[in-house]
Amino acid sequence: xSVVALLTDFGxxxxxxxxxxxxxxxxxxxxxxxxxxxxxxxxxxxxxxxxLACVYRSFPPGTVFxxxxxxxxxxxxxxxxxxxxxxxxxxxxxxxFALVLRAEGGQVADGLVWLAADQQALVLAAERIxxxxxxxxxxxDLFAPTVGLVVAGTPLGELGEPIAAILDLPAAGGxxxxxxxxxxxxxxxxxxxxxxDYAVTIAGRRIAGLHRTYAEGQGLIxxxxxxxxLEIALPNGNAAALLGVRxxxxxxxELRRSSDDRLA
Amino acid sequence: xSVVALLTDFGxxxxxxxxxxxxxxxxxxxxxxxxxxxxxxxxxxxxxxxxLACVYRSFPPGTVFxxxxxxxxxxxxxxxxxxxxxxxxxxxxxxxFALVLRAEGGQVADGLVWLAADQQALVLAAERIxxxxxxxxxxxDLFAPTVGLVVAGTPLGELGEPIAAILDLPAAGGxxxxxxxxxxxxxxxxxxxxxxDYAVTIAGRRIAGLHRTYAEGQGLIxxxxxxxxLEIALPNGNAAALLGVRxxxxxxxELRRSSDDRLA
Amino acid sequence: xSVVALLTDFGxxxxxxxxxxxxxxxxxxxxxxxxxxxxxxxxxxxxxxxxLACVYRSFPPGTVFxxxxxxxxxxxxxxxxxxxxxxxxxxxxxxxFALVLRAEGGQVADGLVWLAADQQALVLAAERIxxxxxxxxxxxDLFAPTVGLVVAGTPLGELGEPIAAILDLPAAGGxxxxxxxxxxxxxxxxxxxxxxDYAVTIAGRRIAGLHRTYAEGQGLIxxxxxxxxLEIALPNGNAAALLGVRxxxxxxxELRRSSDDRLA
Numbered sequence: 001x002s003v004v005a006l007l008t009d010f011g012x013x014x015x016x017x018x019x020x021x022x023x024x025x026x027x028x029x030x031x032x033x034x035x036x037x038x039x040x041x042x043x044x045x046x047x048x049x050x051x052l053a054c055v056y057r058s059f060p061p062g063t064v065f066x067x068x069x070x071x072x073x074x075x076x077x078x079x080x081x082x083x084x085x086x087x088x089x090x091x092x093x094x095x096x097f098a099l100v101l102r103a104e105g106g107q108v109a110d111g112l113v114w115l116a117a118d119q120q121a122l123v124l125a126a127e128r129i130x131x132x133x134x135x136x137x138x139x140x141d142l143f144a145p146t147v148g149l150v151v152a153g154t155p156l157g158e159l160g161e162p163i164a165a166i167l168d169l170p171a172a173g174g175x176x177x178x179x180x181x182x183x184x185x186x187x188x189x190x191x192x193x194x195x196x197d198y199a200v201t202i203a204g205r206r207i208a209g210l211h212r213t214y215a216e217g218q219g220l221i222x223x224x225x226x227x228x229x230l231e232i233a234l235p236n237g238n239a240a241a242l243l244g245v246r247x248x249x250x251x252x253x254e255l256r257r258s259s260d261d262r263l264a
Numbered sequence: 265x266s267v268v269a270l271l272t273d274f275g276x277x278x279x280x281x282x283x284x285x286x287x288x289x290x291x292x293x294x295x296x297x298x299x300x301x302x303x304x305x306x307x308x309x310x311x312x313x314x315x316l317a318c319v320y321r322s323f324p325p326g327t328v329f330x331x332x333x334x335x336x337x338x339x340x341x342x343x344x345x346x347x348x349x350x351x352x353x354x355x356x357x358x359x360x361f362a363l364v365l366r367a368e369g370g371q372v373a374d375g376l377v378w379l380a381a382d383q384q385a386l387v388l389a390a391e392r393i394x395x396x397x398x399x400x401x402x403x404x405d406l407f408a409p410t411v412g413l414v415v416a417g418t419p420l421g422e423l424g425e426p427i428a429a430i431l432d433l434p435a436a437g438g439x440x441x442x443x444x445x446x447x448x449x450x451x452x453x454x455x456x457x458x459x460x461d462y463a464v465t466i467a468g469r470r471i472a473g474l475h476r477t478y479a480e481g482q483g484l485i486x487x488x489x490x491x492x493x494l495e496i497a498l499p500n501g502n503a504a505a506l507l508g509v510r511x512x513x514x515x516x517x518e519l520r521r522s523s524d525d526r527l528a
Numbered sequence: 529x530s531v532v533a534l535l536t537d538f539g540x541x542x543x544x545x546x547x548x549x550x551x552x553x554x555x556x557x558x559x560x561x562x563x564x565x566x567x568x569x570x571x572x573x574x575x576x577x578x579x580l581a582c583v584y585r586s587f588p589p590g591t592v593f594x595x596x597x598x599x600x601x602x603x604x605x606x607x608x609x610x611x612x613x614x615x616x617x618x619x620x621x622x623x624x625f626a627l628v629l630r631a632e633g634g635q636v637a638d639g640l641v642w643l644a645a646d647q648q649a650l651v652l653a654a655e656r657i658x659x660x661x662x663x664x665x666x667x668x669d670l671f672a673p674t675v676g677l678v679v680a681g682t683p684l685g686e687l688g689e690p691i692a693a694i695l696d697l698p699a700a701g702g703x704x705x706x707x708x709x710x711x712x713x714x715x716x717x718x719x720x721x722x723x724x725d726y727a728v729t730i731a732g733r734r735i736a737g738l739h740r741t742y743a744e745g746q747g748l749i750x751x752x753x754x755x756x757x758l759e760i761a762l763p764n765g766n767a768a769a770l771l772g773v774r775x776x777x778x779x780x781x782e783l784r785r786s787s788d789d790r791l792a
Contacts, residue, residue, distance in 0.1 A: 003286075003293075005286070012540070014707070018586070022533070022562070025562070032293075032297075033560075033562065034282060034297065039277040052279075058404065059289065071742070074740060074741030074744075135741045181278045182274060182306075212338060213337065213339060213400060226398045226405075269546065298549050298553070298561065301541055316543075322550030323554070445541065445544075446538060447570055490665030
């Protein structure tokens, strides 16, 4: 039993995700397919990288992740296979896997994330993998077949040429909003430390004092999200709609003495 | 082969549902995962309870249902495992499983639904189940691990302490709109009886005469829904949009002699 | 391991898709279930037929497709099982499977698509298959049970009576927009031939010159879609929103000498 987890910006209206799943199952009939999400905003590589980094450790060792947020499809951007932390990652080399490789100990330098000694990355050899190769749908024609071959046990050496580093995400320049979730919670790039307290200013509003649960707060509150990021929430409401903020919005952060106005 | 069916209000944009699925597969690699829906309106426990009650008997005996609509996460609301009718249910004790237990013979009294003799319920012992326990995501940290352990064969006695009743839903006070479905069909709480005919008044409009299919009607019509509820539909249109109604809207019902204006 | 791929217009808010999946798993516990899409616009049989035709060859031989876009449910429209090209198709006889049967060599005449010698079609015998038969949800009560029985190995002869042809789609009258995809790409009914170049006029705008990738174009461009249709795209934007077009919109096509203003 091998698990394959999929993340794309393909949406759910079309046959695009299913075409990839079919191509996987043609090569690996026993694969267990799990959707992470297909509603990454179109071409939003940062959001895709964030969601992958939040979720991957919940999956069993050996899981193969297929990530396709790929504005450069058909150009010279490199098609990638990465093995790190007991997991395998397949998709475009555009930063989509930068956060997971950083979390697994990859070192950032010169706009790249460099692999540790026990990690592997390949540039995929499309001519050995794809039965056909359209210019616009490498998810179906190259990445999904690669996943199918990996699950079916093909040795990695047959799939491409080793490389030592992958592309990093572009530097963000200060703390930002990473994501707005389904409930309108605003997930920021700030990583709160245990025992510290915080206040943030966003969209002209200052919000102070870390809370523990949605139920204990009123109005706009701060929490540590379930993935360890500072989150702004409006219990039983939609914080992002109230504040009118979007991903990329800057966030100003103050670290406060923990005796301050916590729960004030 | 064990089937796990999931229902939440988590939406489809984020990694939240996938985190739960990963945690299940880590403990029960052979589970077959099926989504019921993740688009329950945020915090709408009544809608979640309704959808579970409509669908569960279509699933094979032994299916484990994971239901998470959980506005009280992190507070003193009890985490629950329920076994009734050959199925297992895991999620918060807030009424989400009240309709299925009623359908399986549970008795309502004092705001609770009491179990029959052959049924079981437990308050989950989080300290024995969760590897970590965030304050905001018990779906990932407690409920999904519980489902994984149940599918993997863990004896129920190791998972918590028995209880005799679960929370009922709040009393509704009269017939109401339970749900607006994808087609704009308005599902009411009324259960039509075979051989009877009905008229309803909703949003100032009176609609008379039960029809059998969407194709045989014109304008707003009444039908018995596929789950046995009185439904207001606009064939090839959207009844809810036309009438401007939402869940919770009151519905006035007249039982009519069956010789009245049926199909008039 | 049998794959079952599902396509409907049921949406994702309700329990409708899950009810079908449960009914399949009750009869065929080892089935691997894959969603194609459940966001076909309500009652849009043409769009459903298009998506099925685009995707089916990505699936392994033996895959069973369950397609339910069924405005005539409960009327005299025929319930269908079709076997062609190594695949099985189950759903209403209303044109939904016309494009796949045409692609597999079926011959169009008199508003019907006629089967080739090695193909089979049946009108399903509901009284032998359905445990109950509601008037409004044959997906759950008839089509999904049929799929379960087929996967479990029931001989086709037990499921209905053979027929020689299925309903075709209504004639469209000229080239049209078939679909708007998640990215706002406009998929037309035009099938570009290799080596030819094209210009189209749509919504008062003329767009000339076939491009190969999204990345190489600026403004509105033409491409051959990954399924072989002429597609109008706005790289990093939404062509359908810019032009304000919808499915069914007429498209005027000029075939051009390939030395013309390609990439001009």
